[in-house]
Amino acid sequence: MLSDFVSVLLFFVIGLIFLAFTLFLSRLIQSKGKMGRDKYIPYECGELPEGQAWIRFNIRFYVLALIFIIFDVEIVFLLPWAVVFKKLGTFAYVEGLIFIAILVVGLAYVWIKGDLEWVKSDDLDAMKS
Amino acid sequence: MESIAQLLQKIPKYDGLPEMLQALIPIIVSSIVIFALLALAVLFMVWLERKVSAHIQDRLGPMVVGGWHGWAQTIADALKLLLKEDIVPESVDRVLFKMAPFIVFLGAFAAFVVLPFGASSFVTDLNIGILYIVAVSSLSVIGIIMAGWASNNKYSLYGSMRAAAQVISYEIPAAVAIMTVVIYVGSLSMVEIVRAQEGGFLNWFLFRNPFLFLAFIVYFIASLAEVNRTPFDLPEAESELVAGYHTEYSGMRFAFFFLAEYANMFLVSSVAATLFLGGWTAPFSILQFIPGPVVFFVKALVLIFIQMWMRWSLPRLRVDQLMYINWKVLLPISFALILGAGWMAIL
Numbered sequence: 336m337l338s339d340f341v342s343v344l345l346f347f348v349i350g351l352i353f354l355a356f357t358l359f360l361s362r363l364i365q366s367k368g369k370m371g372r373d374k375y376i377p378y379e380c381g382e383l384p385e386g387q388a389w390i391r392f393n394i395r396f397y398v399l400a401l402i403f404i405i406f407d408v409e410i411v412f413l414l415p416w417a418v419v420f421k422k423l424g425t426f427a428y429v430e431g432l433i434f435i436a437i438l439v440v441g442l443a444y445v446w447i448k449g450d451l452e453w454v455k456s457d458d459l460d461a462m463k464s
Numbered sequence: 465m466e467s468i469a470q471l472l473q474k475i476p477k478y479d480g481l482p483e484m485l486q487a488l489i490p491i492i493v494s495s496i497v498i499f500a501l502l503a504l505a506v507l508f509m510v511w512l513e514r515k516v517s518a519h520i521q522d523r524l525g526p527m528v529v530g531g532w533h534g535w536a537q538t539i540a541d542a543l544k545l546l547l548k549e550d551i552v553p554e555s556v557d558r559v560l561f562k563m564a565p566f567i568v569f570l571g572a573f574a575a576f577v578v579l580p581f582g583a584s585s586f587v588t589d590l591n592i593g594i595l596y597i598v599a600v601s602s603l604s605v606i607g608i609i610m611a612g613w614a615s616n617n618k619y620s621l622y623g624s625m626r627a628a629a630q631v632i633s634y635e636i637p638a639a640v641a642i643m644t645v646v647i648y649v650g651s652l653s654m655v656e657i658v659r660a661q662e663g664g665f666l667n668w669f670l671f672r673n674p675f676l677f678l679a680f681i682v683y684f685i686a687s688l689a690e691v692n693r694t695p696f697d698l699p700e701a702e703s704e705l706v707a708g709y710h711t712e713y714s715g716m717r718f719a720f721f722f723l724a725e726y727a728n729m730f731l732v733s734s735v736a737a738t739l740f741l742g743g744w745t746a747p748f749s750i751l752q753f754i755p756g757p758v759v760f761f762v763k764a765l766v767l768i769f770i771q772m773w774m775r776w777s778l779p780r781l782r783v784d785q786l787m788y789i790n791w792k793v794l795l796p797i798s799f800a801l802i803l804g805a806g807w808m809a810i811l
Contacts, residue, residue, distance in 0.1 A: 342491040342588040346577040349495045350570050361546050361716040368549050375554040377617040378711055388616045396629040403632045410639045417646040428806050435799055451791040453784035
């Protein structure tokens with residue numbers, strides 16, 4: 336018998352074929368407008384774009400992304416715990432409690448440090464000065 | 465899936481085919497069926513959204529194309545998009561730009577492989593079903609960042625960065641809310657989750673205990689953010705970012721983003737219906753004659769309608785409020801919920 340994941344792979348492939356086919360169909364029948372340079376410049380509300388968009392960019396949520404990874408790993412660890420929860424009963428509950436408590440301490444730490452804020456306090460200082 | 469396999473058995477000489485093909489063909493056929501259903505559902509949802517928003521604003525919405533309440537409007541729109549020129553701006557990163565819609569769409573579409581539409585209508589029942597959905601549906605973030613960065617457009621860049629921050633943040637409360645249900649079922653399989661809720665609406669996890677009811681609300685809010693719907697539609701906030709990460713896209717590639725957005729809406733609604741509203745099971749025993757898929761679609765559509773209703777009721781959040789709600793409200797609540805739900809489970 337085939338593994339269940341063969342059907343997942345096939346599903347992916349069929350999706351891909353559908354997309355490629357639609358694009359191909361569209362290419363066959365689509366209207367080609369007049370060539371002109373203006374059509375191919377990036378949209379910036381009708382103005383000529385100022386410089387590139389490929390700049391060094393303050394992505395703001397760098398620390399948030401790190402915290403996200405920690406909690407996402409935590410979810411991966413907790414899922415097996417949730418699956419066997421009923422079999423293990425109180426033991427699993429206490430274990431989960433300790434595990435979550437440690438994470439909550441971490442969350443409280445970043446919260447107090449102000450890393451969960453979108454506008455950081457030193458940004459505000461910079462804005463004032 | 466099984467019914468499709470049985471139908472195929474009736475084709476003459478089907479038994480004569482190699483075993484490999486006999487195993488593969490039902491999968492292929494059911495995938496195509498789900499694909500067609502999804503495309504139909506999206507066409508319907510776009511029409512519904514326009515109608516619902518029109519009526520909420522005391523307008524009529526599309527009324528002309530196709531006659532009855534403009535039912536053919538979205539079909540006409542899809543055809544129009546098919547005929548549009550596929551513009552690739554000169555300064556984009558061509559490879560990433562062309563690949564991004566594929567990834568966004570596949571991320572949304574691939575999750576449908578495990579959705580149980582009915583007692584036997586699903587492509588496959590993975591034993592890690594819900595984990596697979598959580599994993600695959602976050603693939604589309606990669607596509608969104610690709611689209612935003614490759615476009616070389618400032619609006620796209622802003623939109624995609626916001627989308628990335630938002631989608632990864634809200635994944636955590638959503639996944640923890642899902643886990644509360646897993647505690648009660650003891651399995652990650654979508655079919656098992658529905659089986660655990662059989663026998664009337666009082667057995668639905670929504671009504672089992674207050675913790676699960678709150679978990680449903682947390683999941684619903686987080687899923688709104690994951691699919692970038694109002695009040696969390698900052699990534700494509702029309703009034704400030706034009707169209708967010710798909711500003712530079714046109715024609716069919718734009719249509720794929722659109723399709724993915726509605727497919728995602730349908731996906732989160734059906735996941736919520738499966739986890740908390742009993743999936744294909746009927747709410748009352750008198751209604752059991754209704755086929756499972758119909759019940760499933762009705763439940764999903766009700767949730768989709770609530771999403772559309774929200775869109776015209778709530779204003780858009782600011783980005784710092786968005787992060788506040790996730791990290792300082794939903795996350796602590798979801799941890800409290802999982803501990804509460806676990807406590808109720810061992811009582």
